[in-house]
Amino acid sequence: MRGLGLALSCALLVVGAAGLSACQRQAEEPAETAGGPSNAEREAELAAEQLAAIGGPANAQQRALYEGEFQASGGIDALSSDGAVASAEGAWELRLLDDYAQFSRPGLGEDGGIAGERDYRERGMRVVAGAVTITIMHEACTASGVQLEYVAHVLFEGVPYQGCARRGIDEGQRPTWAGVLPELIPAIDACMTRVTSRPARVTFASSIDEGQVSVRIREADGSRNECITGAGGGAVALWEPISDLDRRAGEGDPEFQRGGNEPRAANCRAVEAAVGRGGEQLGWIIRRSC
Template sequence: MRAMLRVLGVVLALAASGCQRQSGAPEDQAAPASPTNAQREAELAAEQLAAIGGPANASQRTAFEGEFQASGSLDSLGGAEGAWELTLLEDYAQFSRPGLGEDGGVVGARDFRERGLRVVAGPLTITIKQEACTASGVELPYVADVLFEGVAYQGCARRGVAAGARPTWASVLPELMPAIDACLARAESPPVRVTFAGALEEGEVSVRLRESDGARRVCTATAAGDNARFEHLSDLDTAPGEGDPEFQRGAEQPRRAACAEQALDSSGQVLGWVIRRRC
């Protein structure tokens, strides 16, 4: 009898062990975590770069020099052309979406390829490819791909920028204000002019300042205005688009009033004054 009980105990133990292994199997086969925005962008960027070929020669790169303007549609808007717009200048790029505001940044070095170009401007990764593209019944010679926050936007592009107000670093001033205010609060020699501000990677903002004693410093802070830190700038260290325009915080009108216009936030509150170099 005792022998039978021992055999029964062994059988039950084996059965329990089998159940544990079976119940643990799904954990070993758990689905991988969803990719982050950065991972998605890296994968898409690699695919888009491969599509425009190897490095361009002198003749090929001429097709991708200069300024570009592009637009495309958002699926949520039923495919209406012009749902987003991109303006790519020599020194700055601006990306606009209806109801979602504007984003942009200083343009880095252009990577010229056989069939297009790649450039990074702040949070934007832009690829221009020479390929026929139809927008609103009109055929344009280029396709534009914009990667932003893990989302890929595609539309049609042409060389040249339409006449009118051209975007500058100050075009997205309200989004930069928390970092600007954090840097201005630690200025050594007020009053201070902001000569440039722009988004960096990993949620940080670069703010360049010219203080009343002529000293120039660059301040880096988070987009929320935290962890502000400074470095001095030499006279030769200038950023593309720096100084045109400049920004003066507060309601007091600057001396060159004819060249200045008020900067307002989305609620109509005065942020300060944008001062153009030429007027």
């Protein structure tokens, strides 16, 4: 009996040790961490929030506020507390027709598609066109000192865009990278210090990640370079040549030449002064005219 008890005790010790070892191994295994939401999940959440914000079904009077065509523009940042458009990372424009919507971002191309049925609500309207979800709200909005009657919210690839909107479509010039030229001047000036063949022209500039700006420059000898620097200017982080085949959407129309000397007008090119927010001259905008 003593031998049997001793054997049983040993067996329990072995099982206990094995269980303890298993627990230790389980504790040492790293816990799985859940990844962040995907673009589709984030966009669905934002769309649900925006839909809730525009209330229940519209009556006939409310519906009339959101019929017809709309045009909107702005930047990536949200509206400030007083309804003004905050400083933007890059210009964008939306054209919402009765049956089609076009969403343009200079340097990044155009998106949109056939517009679905409009969802009219008491405080706004929502419509989906391709991969673009658009919400228009009848609220005062100020852009560049001009007050408009509507606010536009656009969702595309998980990114929310907000700006001001108005009824009707302007058939004039489309938005370009030069629409935010005053904000790009510090970066342009920093990049111009690397130019060796003057006069040089900026063919494209746009904000990129982490507060940096990409500036593309064509020098007088025809060479092209891309420069990356901070939005406030300062040291140049990158300066490298680019080929003639490497072109961004909208690059070269317009071009910008810094300084006070007006460039010579060429065939199919129109030259106009570029001015800052306070009316000061920044240089010259050269656009294609034919």
